[in-house]
Amino acid sequence: MLIDDAESEMNLVGVVTNRLPWMKSLPDDDQREFLKDLMKAVEAFSEKDDSTELRNCLDAWRNTAEIWADPELVAELQEESHSDEYVVDIDELVPIPE
Numbered sequence: 001m002l003i004d005d006a007e008s009e010m011n012l013v014g015v016v017t018n019r020l021p022w023m024k025s026l027p028d029d030d031q032r033e034f035l036k037d038l039m040k041a042v043e044a045f046s047e048k049d050d051s052t053e054l055r056n057c058l059d060a061w062r063n064t065a066e067i068w069a070d071p072e073l074v075a076e077l078q079e080e081s082h083s084d085e086y087v088v089d090i091d092e093l094v095p096i097p098e
Contacts, residue, residue, distance in 0.1 A: 013035070025066070038061075041054040
């Protein structure tokens with residue numbers, strides 16, 4: 001958990017979602033993972049005064065949210081991932097930033 005209690009974490013999700021509406025498209029687990037990545041990227045920015053990692057984090061997660069926002073695409077990718085011929089993992093298409 002990003003924060004010590006669930007209520008505070010939900011409040012943080014609400015605040016970030018107001019500023020980044022695309023975050024609503026992410027599943028709950030991915031929202032928490034995004035917040036962790038975002039905090040790391042903000043810390044890196046404050047230490048290095050370089051916004052590259054922050055921009056990369058936001059771009060990668062926004063792209064991931066765009067995929068999740070398209071239910072037909074998600075269904076197609078998940079269907080194909082269960083096929084013996086072709087395996088697709090959404091995280092491979094849009095890697096989660098580290």
